[in-house]
Amino acid sequence: MPTKQAPATEYATTPLRSLDADEVEALEAQIVEAEIEPALDRPAGPAAAVLLATGLSSLTLGVLTGLVAAFPGVESALTISQRVGDLSGVSIITIAVFFGIWGLMTAVWRRSTPSLPRVAAISASFFVLCVVATFAPVIHLIENTR
């Protein structure tokens, strides 16, 4: 039994859809993206950990600066080096908080994916508080309340 074949003219007359330049560019971009390491294959936890550490250590810097200005006892307690002054203690504690929180939160969040924008926003607000607290007129304002 002979098989029914479509006439050759049917293929010849069906026009192939041509791609415009924008479509070609978009397809090329997709191919490139597929070749690059996927963005979401790593948990956001370790990235969020360093962001939180930055925010909390900045806040520590601001709070300690305010405490030094407000209380002479804190100032002398944080003067680890007489030559450097209270900044010696303030900076050492800030560094300890930064690396401590970073290490701790990396361990806690190593497999989880907290919202990176949310952690970044919280850290940014801590940073702004630090900028305000370390602003010299604010320090002098606190000193005057002693």
Next chain:
Amino acid sequence: MRVSNHETWALIHGIAIGGLFLLGFTGGLAALWSLRSDLLTTAGVAQQVKRLRLGTALMAVMAWATVLTGAWIILPWYRAAGGPKAQLMADPSTRAWHTFADVWKTHIAWTAPLLATAAASLVAYYGAALARDRTARSIVLVLFLAAFGVSSLAGLIGSLVTKAAPVH
């Protein structure tokens, strides 16, 4: 013409380390700005990421070097009896260079290495994936610019204070 030990350290703190910091910032910013998967080939992304890793790491190391030399080497000379701090405080017309400018700069400058280290660690962690992840890329850019902004502010104030009362 003679450059003292104190002046040499002030130059290392402000110019040598500061210059390398700027170099790291420029290289890193150029790489970060153009790191987009829809604009680059795979090889292009890999090259930009390498440059970005180098730039952010250099910037972070130099930021730490700046604050550590500033606080533990230069600051004691600045605070010493008869030093620049005493000179500035002795004259009411120059007192604000210490009470406003130097006090602010010595504190706020400590945020620069924190911000720069955070930027460098995000770049190291995400690598080429930053080209696709717009959120992470934006966060790195903000950290990067904030570190540069804080350092520039501290550097500017530092140079003005040094002009008013140099460390000899």
